[in-house]
Amino acid sequence: NAGVTQTPKFQVLKTGQSMTLQCAQDMNHNSMYWYRQDPGMGLRLIYYSASEGTTDKGEVPNGYNVSRLNKREFSLRLESAAPSQTSVYFCASSEVRQGASADTQYFGPGTRLTVL
Amino acid sequence: AQSVTQPDIHITVSEGASLELRCNYSYGATPYLFWYVQSPGQGLQLLLKYFSGDTLVQGIKGFEAEFKRSQSSFNLRKPSVHWSDAAEYFCAVVDSGMDSNYQLIWGAGTKLIIKP
Numbered sequence: 001n002a003g004v005t006q007t008p009k010f011q012v013l014k015t016g017q018s019m020t021l022q023c024a025q026d027m028n029h030n031s032m033y034w035y036r037q038d039p040g041m042g043l044r045l046i047y048y049s050a051s052e053g054t055t056d057k058g059e060v061p062n063g064y065n066v067s068r069l070n071k072r073e074f075s076l077r078l079e080s081a082a083p084s085q086t087s088v089y090f091c092a093s094s095e096v097r098q099g100a101s102a103d104t105q106y107f108g109p110g111t112r113l114t115v116l
Numbered sequence: 117a118q119s120v121t122q123p124d125i126h127i128t129v130s131e132g133a134s135l136e137l138r139c140n141y142s143y144g145a146t147p148y149l150f151w152y153v154q155s156p157g158q159g160l161q162l163l164l165k166y167f168s169g170d171t172l173v174q175g176i177k178g179f180e181a182e183f184k185r186s187q188s189s190f191n192l193r194k195p196s197v198h199w200s201d202a203a204e205y206f207c208a209v210v211d212s213g214m215d216s217n218y219q220l221i222w223g224a225g226t227k228l229i230i231k232p
Contacts, residue, residue, distance in 0.1 A: 040125070040225075043206070043220075043222045044222075045219055045220075105162075105220065107159035108159050110158075
């Protein structure tokens with residue numbers, strides 16, 4: 001049981017390049033999330049997927065796209081990277097039980113992205 | 117809009133001393149509250165959560181937190197810290213506003229430094 005896995009762990013891009021961050025979970029969770037973490041700002045939600053087949057914007061979606069490929073996998077794509085997207089990216093998943101509005105989120109180890 | 121405030125960016129504590137990390141939130145009704153810990157270079161791990169019931173919540177690694185409605189606080193405590201507790205700690209609250217889809221609102225984090 002690996003939990004939430006993310007690839008790659010590190011990436012350096014040049015401005016304008018594109019890339020896709022991969023995330024997979026093996027806990028059979030319905031909900032998945034992409035966050036970015038910047039110093040002094042906590043975590044900010046980029047996109048989330050409440051269930052397979054649905055995606056919604058979070059607080060900072062500009063410059064990103066996502067795909068919920070199946071129940072296990074949720075990818076984040078940067079079409080044209082900018083230096084402002086230099087950050088640490090975390091994927092998380094959650095099983096929101098029936099009747100509950102929220103539950104624990106389980107996090108991957110993160111991807112450290114630098115855009116030059 | 118709801119918000120979470122962690123007033124202390126850094127806290128330094130001697131090994132073996134007690135610890136209290138502060139978290140204040142702005143929300144009218146009873147919130148769902150979380151504390152997460154992030155060790156250097158790692159993802160986030162849940163320490164404890166409060167949804168309802170007993171206002172003193174026990175978590176992993178000897179941590180506890182107390183929900184105080186009158187003070188809008190959910191402070192994290194540990195009676196005796198160990199060097200391995202050096203990490204960054206994040207408080208989060210569920211956003212139950214309209215159209216929020218119950219996403220988490222995160223504090224900016226408190227970095228805990230342990231003095232030998």
